[in-house]
Amino acid sequence: MAEKGVKLFGMWESPFSLRAEWALRLKGIEYEFVDEDLDNKSAELLRLNPVTKKIPVLAHDGRPLAESLIIIEYIDEAWTHGKPIMPKDPHHRAQARFWAKFAEDKILAAIFAVYCATGEELKRAVEEMQVELRTLEGELEGKSFFGGEEIGYLDLAVGWLALWVPMIEELAGVTVVNRESHPLLLEWFEKFLSEEVVKGRLPAKDRLYALNRDRREQIISGRLAYGK
Ligand SMILES: N[C@@H](CCC(=O)N[C@@H](CS)C(=O)NCC(=O)O)C(=O)O
Incomplete structure (x- = not known):
């Protein structure tokens, strides 16, 4: 069964990873952060993002998403409570x-x-x-x-x-x-x-x-x- 919850595979200093974390925090979403070693990527990261093999990857109830700007938009759409991230107009x-x-x-x-x-x-x-x-x-x-x-x-x-x-x-x-x-x-x-x-x-x-x-x-x- 797919793992429940929100997990972000990132890297502590990556601008792309940070922006996804800031978006999660803006919505008040609890998440687990997996700090990847990019010279030795985890098997889970490679399984979740076999296409680009890059961080960040957001896994929401086991369903993965890559590309930080797409992740931000997803966070805004998947969690409609709290502050909106995307402009309304x-x-x-x-x-x-x-x-x-x-x-x-x-x-x-x-x-x-x-x-x-x-x-x-x-x-x-x-x-x-x-x-x-x-x-x-x-x-x-x-x-x-x-x-x-x-x-x-x-x-x-x-x-x-x-x-x-x-x-x-x-x-x-x-x-x-x-x-x-x-x-x-x-x-x-x-x-x-x-x-x-x-x-x-x-x-x-x-x-x-x-x-x-x-x-x-x-x-x-x-x-x-x-x-x-
Ligand atoms: N366009 C991607 C860029 C992600 C990216 O470049 N991630 C780098 C770390 S900052 C990475 O995973 N590099 C490892 C690799 O290329 O193998 C995004 O916005 O998510």
Whole structure:
């Protein structure tokens, strides 16, 4: 018989895994978290996600689902109590998906370019990242959160930026956002990180920075392939 309850196969520092956890917490859903070692994935993860073999995977009463943005939408639809995550209006909902896709395609790539670059290449990558972040920031105009006055789907989708942008700035020794260049985004970083559901599930800063410092050095020195 299928296992009852909610189980999330993730990884303590993965932005994709964190966004699924934040969504579960926003709905007040009890869940078991399985912290996967991605170099030695559990048989259960491989059984539940044989297609991409990636985390996160949400198993709800034994039924698995992969892809973090799809998981967030599922959580909102499967548990209708509590705060809504997706916008009610169909146009706002479609727009939120559009911006989440923009962030997955453009911002993720721009951030990894900064993560992996040095010298002149780093300078160019920083400029590119600033432009992409400014485009996203436009969506905050006149609002406290991307979702309006309350945290919603797009906030969860791009919430990892509030952790990763300052971390990458420190690791690469660069400034990407400041009060002049991206005032709304910086304000949103603070607001997002101080939300109860988010605050209660953040990776330990020292551990996060140490892991990424090491990973970045390995990528730059060619000991680790980009994106692994
Ligand atoms: N688009 C996927 C990305 C998930 C992803 O890249 N997960 C990484 C960890 S951050 C993973 O499982 N990597 C292991 C692998 O590729 O084998 C999502 O949003 O869920």
